Amino acid sequence: MTAEADRDVGVAAEADRHVRGTAEADREGPVPAEREPRTALGRVTREARPFLRARTGAIVRLGGWSLLEFAQTFVGGFAVARALDDGFLAGSTPTGLAWLALAASAALPAALATRGVFARLADLVEPLRDGLVRRASARALHTALTGTRTGGGASTGSVSQVTHQSEIARDGWAGLVLALRSFVFTAAGALAGLAALSPLLLLVVVPPLVLGIGLFLATLPPMAARQRDYLGADEDFAAHAGRTAAALRDIAAAGAADRTVAEAEAHARRQAAAARSLARWAAVRIVALAVCGRLPALLLLLATPWLMRNGLTGGALVGAFTYLGHSLGPALHALLTLVGTAGGRLVVVLDRFTGPVRLPVPPVPAAAAGAREDGPAGTLDGLPGRSPKAGRPQAPGRRPAPATAELRSVSFAYGPAARPVLDRLDLTLRPGDRLAVVGPSGSGKSTLAAVLAGVETPTGGEVRWLGRPARELAPTAVRTLLPQTPYVFSGTLRENLRYLRPEARDRELAATVAAIGLDPVVERLGGLDAPLDPRRLSPGERQLVALGRAHLTTAPLLILDEATSELDPAAEARAERALAGRAGAVLIIAHRIGSADRAARVLVMDGTRTVEGTPAELLDRSALFRDLAGRWSRTPG
Numbered sequence: 001m002t003a004e005a006d007r008d009v010g011v012a013a014e015a016d017r018h019v020r021g022t023a024e025a026d027r028e029g030p031v032p033a034e035r036e037p038r039t040a041l042g043r044v045t046r047e048a049r050p051f052l053r054a055r056t057g058a059i060v061r062l063g064g065w066s067l068l069e070f071a072q073t074f075v076g077g078f079a080v081a082r083a084l085d086d087g088f089l090a091g092s093t094p095t096g097l098a099w100l101a102l103a104a105s106a107a108l109p110a111a112l113a114t115r116g117v118f119a120r121l122a123d124l125v126e127p128l129r130d131g132l133v134r135r136a137s138a139r140a141l142h143t144a145l146t147g148t149r150t151g152g153g154a155s156t157g158s159v160s161q162v163t164h165q166s167e168i169a170r171d172g173w174a175g176l177v178l179a180l181r182s183f184v185f186t187a188a189g190a191l192a193g194l195a196a197l198s199p200l201l202l203l204v205v206v207p208p209l210v211l212g213i214g215l216f217l218a219t220l221p222p223m224a225a226r227q228r229d230y231l232g233a234d235e236d237f238a239a240h241a242g243r244t245a246a247a248l249r250d251i252a253a254a255g256a257a258d259r260t261v262a263e264a265e266a267h268a269r270r271q272a273a274a275a276r277s278l279a280r281w282a283a284v285r286i287v288a289l290a291v292c293g294r295l296p297a298l299l300l301l302l303a304t305p306w307l308m309r310n311g312l313t314g315g316a317l318v319g320a321f322t323y324l325g326h327s328l329g330p331a332l333h334a335l336l337t338l339v340g341t342a343g344g345r346l347v348v349v350l351d352r353f354t355g356p357v358r359l360p361v362p363p364v365p366a367a368a369a370g371a372r373e374d375g376p377a378g379t380l381d382g383l384p385g386r387s388p389k390a391g392r393p394q395a396p397g398r399r400p401a402p403a404t405a406e407l408r409s410v411s412f413a414y415g416p417a418a419r420p421v422l423d424r425l426d427l428t429l430r431p432g433d434r435l436a437v438v439g440p441s442g443s444g445k446s447t448l449a450a451v452l453a454g455v456e457t458p459t460g461g462e463v464r465w466l467g468r469p470a471r472e473l474a475p476t477a478v479r480t481l482l483p484q485t486p487y488v489f490s491g492t493l494r495e496n497l498r499y500l501r502p503e504a505r506d507r508e509l510a511a512t513v514a515a516i517g518l519d520p521v522v523e524r525l526g527g528l529d530a531p532l533d534p535r536r537l538s539p540g541e542r543q544l545v546a547l548g549r550a551h552l553t554t555a556p557l558l559i560l561d562e563a564t565s566e567l568d569p570a571a572e573a574r575a576e577r578a579l580a581g582r583a584g585a586v587l588i589i590a591h592r593i594g595s596a597d598r599a600a601r602v603l604v605m606d607g608t609r610t611v612e613g614t615p616a617e618l619l620d621r622s623a624l625f626r627d628l629a630g631r632w633s634r635t636p637g
């Protein structure tokens with residue numbers, strides 16, 4: 001195997017290890033703080049170390065060519081000083097011209113060095129791009145195989161990583177290597193030249209240089225973090241705008257205009273705050289640039305009388321200014337500007353390859369949009385997305401499938417001073433689970449549904465879907481939430497039923513109609529394609545339409561918040577059985593004892609106290625459940 005191929009295999013193995021590492025972390029929760037750097041810069045630096053170690057040879061070769069740049073810089077200032085002191089000021093013009101000719105001739109090897117540097121640069125830059133592309137491909141494959149991500153959004157992200165983002169990383173890295181290398185060798189040449197002219201010059205020039213560079217380096221981690229925040233805010237705002245544009249009809253129909261505007265304003269405020277914060281740090285950076293770029297020359301001017309008194313010659317002074325103005329200054333400026341722009345982008349992009357991936361929200365289907373399955377809140381996030389894979393069982397693997405949904409010590413209150421509705425609640429729903437939630441009015445059942453569905457954000461603890469933090473997944477691809485009063489829009493019954501899954505086939509539609517008990521509605525309306533006026537449907541018929549819609553989806557989590565309250569017990573039982581026959585987990589907020597009886601498990605909510613068990617166990621263990629069961633059985637229907 002050639003060294004090249006050997007290295008490629010190493011990079012591929014590295015990508016593979018990374019993928020497995022990420023998957024492991026996803027399954028087993030956060031990595032302990034001492035192992036996982038908290039900042040993007042820290043994570044990227046950790047990942048960069050083995051990459052650079054493996055390319056020590058390429059770095060040394062690059063350094064070898066760059067030595068010519070050191071020589072050119074050194075000769076540039078030194079020759080000017082000698083031309084003045086030994087030539088023109090000493091009355092010997094030929095000597096002065098000879099020194100200047102030497103300075104000019106140093107440019108020739110430097111031009112050769114540039115050629116050599118560019119040839120060697122590829123050894124450092126191309127493997128990074130190749131490694132990133134492999135890593136992105138491996139992650140996409142891993143995702144596809146484990147089914148932990150959803151829909152087209154994920155693949156779009158992978159394509160962007162393989163093409164656009166890996167190119168940004170490659171260009172940024174190449175620019176950074178060039179500028180850093182040039183700065184190191186130019187600075188070394190200039191400092192060596194200053195020391196050769198007079199060591200006193202170093203006393204004046206080095207302190208502001210070190211101070212400015214130190215200040216600049218200190219701005220790097222906060223700048224990278226602010227840049228990341230800004231990018232995140234920008235992407236979220238753009239995603240919100242996209243969803244709004246695609247769902248104008250629903251927003252108008254659901255009366256969610258005010259809420260949508262408020263959401264957009266919140267996004268705009270967040271983005272503005274991120275931009276202001278970024279600008280503040282940019283101002284600190286300008287100060288740092290001024291300190292190391294301008295202060296050395298200013299101090300040199302101020303210190304000229306003292307330096308001259310201590311034996312500095314006129315030629316050495318001009319030589320020193322030549323170093324500052326022609327070599328050190330431009331190299332420093334190029335480096336700091338590049339680190340500040342391409343460097344920041346590089347860190348952010350590389351962190352996306354190494355850290356958890358932001359999941360784009362799946363697109364809203366343009367046709368037949370319009371429903372309020374996400375409950376009274378009616379958020380934009382609740383508008384439909386579609387994932388053909390989301391409801392499928394996990395690909396066969398050695399590890400158990402992750403829970404469909406999980407609450408880990410979740411607390412929730414409607415305001416900072418409000419009484420908590422949920423208090424450190426743990427709940428796990430696995431594929432195939434049927435959980436009924438019962439409790440008196442105001443005990444928090446709808447709140448639980450909203451938190452589990454991602455409509456409300458918990459004030460403590462964590463909501464997880466499919467083994468990942470819920471915030472990383474597109475809600476509509478994971479769960480369908482049916483409220484008590486569903487929204488049915490003007491159109492046809494077919495459009496309404498297909499709303500969450502526009503590509504559902506006719507035979508699937510027919511199976512749903514039969515399973516949910518929609519035949520009388522179809523008959524009364526005159527067929528699936530007859531015009532439907534929502535005002536002419538009874539509340540029970542509206543609920544049946546929404547239940548049919550949910551039956552057709554492939555979302556692995558179904559949450560029914562008293563979604564069958566307008567049906568008679570027989571119709572309710574039929575719809576619940578049909579929904580229980582889907583793949584995935586179902587949580588039903590029970591309206592009658594029948595729902596609890598049919599469920600395998602029941603969660604009894606009594607304020608922030610909860611008890612979970614089978615219906616038979618709870619009759620024994622929970623006085624509240626006995627009481628509810630007794631009351632319900634006396635008032636059937």
Ligand SMILES: Nc1ncnc2c1ncn2[C@@H]1O[C@H](COP(=O)(O)OP(=O)(O)OP(=O)(O)O)[C@@H](O)[C@H]1O
Nearest residue numbers: 414415418421439440441442443444445446447448
């Ligand atoms: N948007 C809100 N703002 C403030 N408090 C709220 C809000 N929604 C619900 N609450 C309060 O939170 C508590 C739990 O309400 P929730 O609607 O979750 O209970 P529930 O068990 O579903 O009641 P019901 O059976 O009557 O629907 C109640 O005290 C309620 O007043």
